[in-house]
Amino acid sequence: MPANLSPEYKRAEQAYRLARQPREQLECLKEMLRAIPKHKGTERLQADIKSRIRELTQESASHGKAGHRGPSHAVHPDGAAQLCLIGPPGAGKSSLHARLTGSHNGVGPYPRPTRLPIPGMLPFEDIAFQLVDLPPVSVEFLQPELTSLLRSTDGALLVVDLSAPDCTEQLERILRQLAAGKIILTERWPATAELAPADSFSVYLPTLLLANKTDLANPEDAAVLEDLLGVRFPALTTSATSGRGLAEIGPFLFRALGIVRVYTKAPGKPIDQNRPFTMRRGDTVLDVAMRVHPDLASTFKFARIWGSGKFSGQQVGADYPVADADVVELHS
Ligand SMILES: Nc1nc2c(ncn2[C@@H]2O[C@H](COP(=O)(O)OP(=O)(O)OP(=O)(O)O)[C@@H](O)[C@H]2O)c(=O)[nH]1
Ligand SMILES: [Mg+2]
Incomplete structure (x- = not known):
């Protein structure tokens, strides 16, 4: 620069x-x-x-465009975080999406290539992640709309077909293409490290490799694949057919994104057990107030906390960092 x-x-x-x-x-x-x-x-x-x-x-x-009702690529983010499924054609993105979110994507007698981003929710304990099924990263180009979506998303699930003989080449091609669009897939998730961008247009996208179709391949191929790539993405071996590895995705995302669930409670009222606010590790009581309502943040006085770090109901200030499963009562 x-x-x-x-x-x-x-x-x-x-x-x-x-x-x-x-x-x-x-x-x-x-x-x-x-x-x-x-x-x-x-x-x-x-x-x-x-x-x-x-x-x-x-x-x-x-x-x-007036009267133009073309396909919309915009996906409104939802849940604790937004993750996009990316990969070469036919790797099993839609099949995984269907099983993980119940979307029925691409389910039918013939495989149907995905043309538009399709959101769905992957439940994990009492929260959910938004998974977006995407069209494949094709040989020629990456649609600008998809580039845009990938630039603002929280992470990528990079799906490869471990049974395809050329899966390593496919993967290298995708990494090159994304890099040309200034999207750099990284093994570092926000919970482990913050990366400074290489320049103002590059974004780093935390990536989990899903080595799919393990029912057709030798599970040890995943290690081979990673070595060949020279990039050590965290990886899970999966099968959309047998269900192998799918239960590990939610816990991985929860840890890697540093999700912290906070339950709120109005003074004198019971705890709202149903819908935790999903914060990130390092967030404070004031960040929670901000999420509940900006007015609550601007008039914030103190909070009481029930949870891991403090005695029941202890009073804390705005910069107190919240921990998973904390109950917060905000006073303004
Ligand atoms: N044996 C096996 N077949 C799978 C698995 N996952 C997907 N398939 C099959 O692979 C084919 C392609 O699956 P899709 O889920 O449509 O793949 P995709 O990545 O969404 O494909 P595009 O949308 O074209 O990029 C389908 O026939 C699926 O049934 C798997 O884990 N094991
Ligand atoms: Mg698909």
């Missing part, structure tokens, strides 16, 4: 990183382009910004 970027540029870039809505991102990118010092040292960066602007503009044009 060129060193002599102006504070205006850096502010716009910071805003871009935080923006989740395409329209907001587009505004920030335009601001970045205005603010960037125009000289040889920033040419690559200027080109990157322009191509991101092009992608986002094409996307909003294809969504916004």
Whole structure:
């Protein structure tokens, strides 16, 4: 990254990183382009910004056309986290999605290639993760809409067909293609490490490898596959047919994402046992207040906590970090 970027540029870039809505991102990118010092040292960066602007503009044009009811790729995030199923054609993404979420995706006498993102919920204990089934990453290109979705999602389930003789090549091709779209699959999950982006457009996507169709292959091939890749993604051996490995996905996601369930309780009322707020490790009582309602956060005075770290009902301040299964009573 060129060193002599102006504070205006850096502010716009910071805003871009935080923006989740395409329209907001587009505004920030335009601001970045205005603010960037125009000289040889920033040419690559200027080109990157322009191509991101092009992608986002094409996307909003294809969504916004009058009378155009084209396929929508937008998936509203839901649950404790959003995970996308990615992989080569026919690896078993939809079959896994069907079993994990009960979506009936692609279930039928003939395999049906997936054309659009399809959300579903994977239950785990008293919470659920959103799993999004995606069209395959195909040979020629990655649809810009999918790139967009992958840029804002929480993690990837990378599905490969372990029984396919060329599964290693398929996988390498996918990694290359995603990298060309500035999406870098990483073995590091948020709970273990925060990664600084290589540049303002690259995103790191925490990835769990699902070596699927183990009913047709030797389960030990998974180790071979990982070695060949040279990237040690955490991996599970699965079979959408026999169900092998599927029960391990929820617990893995819970741990790797650092999910912390918090149950809230209004003063003088019983605990709301039904719907925990799903926070992340390191989040504080104030973050919980924010999630319940922004007004509660701005008028926050203190909280009482029942749970792991504290005695029953002990009073804590805004920056107290919550732990899994804590009960929080917010006072404002
Ligand atoms: N034996 C076996 N067959 C599987 C398994 N998972 C999927 N299949 C079969 O593989 C074929 C393709 O499965 P899909 O789930 O449609 O694969 P996909 O990755 O969604 O395919 P695209 O949407 O085209 O990318 C289907 O005939 C499935 O029945 C598995 O674990 N074992
Ligand atoms: Mg499919």
